[in-house]
Amino acid sequence: MQVQHFPIDRSYTEKHGWLALAPGDRFSDYPLRVGLTPAFVADRDIVALDLPLVRTLVEAGAPCGAVRTAGHGPCPIYAPISGLVTIHNAAAIARPELVAEDPFHAGWLFAVLPTPGSTMNGLLTAAP
Secondary structure (H helix, E strand, O other): OOOOOOOOOEEEOOOOEEEEOOHHHOOOOOOEEEEEOHHHHOOOOEEEEEOOOOOOEEOOOOEEEEEEEOOOOOEEEEOOOOEEEEEEOHHHHHOOOHHHHOOOOOOOOEEEEEOOOOOOOOOEEOOO
């Protein structure tokens, strides 16, 4: 799979994660979807996802889960922001290959409701 661009409606981490922006850029009002970039999933045969439990807090920059691949050890997933995990992507759990097939849409991992005081400092934006 080859992706030509990075969507501009997301912020990105240096560890190949992304965070979808809320409608109207209202950062803390909505749970925000979290996923992995094509660079992270390239050439990996993803067989399982270990995601943070729903209703648990994740901390920005800290490992919060893992991607399990055939023939390799687990690859950590890092939280892009601090917040409360609100939901998992059931489709990606049932079919982990979605994360590689469609990393920016159907292959999202989980959603996080930012905690008060959580910021997007340190996140990157895509050039239009």
